[in-house]
Amino acid sequence: MAERTLADELAAFAAGTDFPDLPAEVTDDVGGRVLDVLGLCVAARTLPTSQAVLEYVAEQGGAAQASALGHGLPRLPAAQAALANGVLAHSLDYDDTHLPSVLHPSASVVPAALATAELAGADGAQTVRAVALGLEVAVRLGMAGYDRQAGNSTFFEHGQHATSICGTLGGAVAAGVLLGLDQEGLRDVLGMAASTAAGIIESNRTGGTVKRLHCGWAAHSAVTVAQLTARGFTGPPTVLEGRFGFFEAFLHGTYTPTEITEGLGTRWAVPEIFYKPYPANHFTHAAVDAALELRARGLAPERVESAVLGAPAPVLRTIAEPIEQKRTPETGYQAQFSGPYAIAAAFCGPGNGLGVTLADYTDELARDPRRRDLMSRVEVVPDDRATEIFPLQFPATLTVRDTDGEVWYAEVLANRGGPGRPLSPAELGLKFRDNTSGTLSREAAEATRAAAGRLAELPDLRPLLDPLITVPGPLPDTHSPYEGR
Incomplete structure (x- = not known):
């Protein structure tokens, strides 16, 4: 045999x-x-x-x-x-x-x-x-x-x-x-x-x-x-x-x-499997959480004199090197891979969705003078404790000295969206609504969300998919780019 x-x-x-x-x-x-x-x-x-x-x-x-x-x-x-x-x-x-x-x-x-x-x-x-x-x-x-x-x-x-x-x-x-x-x-x-x-x-x-x-x-x-x-x-x-x-x-x-x-x-x-609460490279998520925590405790971006983001040593090549480029992203896509931008987005954004959303990662905001100014004051360094935990989590620490000389500190050792800090069904629904806002009607979004919540009970997939098939917007141009060549 x-x-x-x-x-x-x-x-x-x-x-x-x-x-x-x-x-x-x-x-x-x-x-x-x-x-x-x-x-x-x-x-x-x-x-x-x-x-x-x-x-x-x-x-x-x-x-x-x-x-x-x-x-x-x-x-x-x-x-x-x-x-x-x-x-x-x-x-x-x-x-x-x-x-x-x-x-x-x-x-x-x-x-x-x-x-x-x-x-x-x-x-x-x-x-x-x-x-x-x-x-x-x-x-x-x-x-x-x-x-x-x-x-x-x-x-x-x-x-x-x-x-x-x-x-x-x-x-x-x-x-x-x-x-x-x-x-x-x-x-x-x-x-x-x-x-x-x-x-x-x-x-x-x-x-x-x-x-x-x-x-x-x-x-x-x-x-x-x-x-x-x-x-x-x-x-x-x-x-x-x-x-x-x-x-x-x-x-x-x-x-x-x-x-x-x-x-x-x-x-x-x-x-x-970890859900992503934020639309950026996963190595930056704990940095977002740390900055959101300090913001919730009352620290305004205008008061940030200097900031040190501590991260696992292996991720620095992705989110911190070369540092001048990470402090000056030209596009929203580049901003998704920037540790300094993660801090700026968390401090300067409106705090919609789960904290930062796709609207925080646009080409225009990547070049926004206010965010660029804050990014210029962010240093990214290896943190020994974070390195020890990585890659089971992508931890971060954040140390900020404000304009009055006071030191603020936050550490995030477990990623939001993972088993230790799961997203609730309501939070997943919020992410879905944020991703479909401006494209799906509230009724269509709610129909799909409800269908996903009882997916195992559906006799077929039409209640799940039909609200997503015909959303507003032009059809793709099916004219071949090769015609006439």
């Missing part, structure tokens, strides 16, 4: 876990994940990259199977809808994060699951099951590539985007269960998905918008390979640990198989 492989383990878990087997905390959590992704898709609809991908999928045409959200497009082939929604879900750096793997699982898995659920005519309970299984697979694969001794992801050290790579396999499992694949079929879908997984993070260093494509391509690949597997394509049973398999190809054979197998089906990672 052949030895049971890691793909066998994951396939048996997915095939053998029905909706009634899911713990209540998992089923409750999935509705929030879906709502979060839907709000992000609506919020990202006006970005040039969003317009580009929506124009592209509209131009392709094809079978009317699933919905690209936010533009009133005709229904599209499921893989094309997953592509569009996955791009939008990841485009604002506002999607959830698993720690310490530092991958963003929902932006790939949820679009893949929703598109396939529409294709298959699945009900809410089937969709919840698929999302839960896909998220669990993605996270466990990400953790298998996490080096606990080094405190870092081996994927990232190799320049690979664990989010889209592991998200492809997780999304494929979600799509596969919705298409009714059995255990052998789910093993094949993992074998297929591994050959389509991709994502290189050089754009984090030197620019480009390709990172926004990663989760969309992962969702597109996931739906595609699930449909092809249902039609008879197969994959290698040793796709993960084999000599020329996933872990050898991506991680040079350095991985921890027990991260996949231990507690599989009994210990769930899904409820431990």
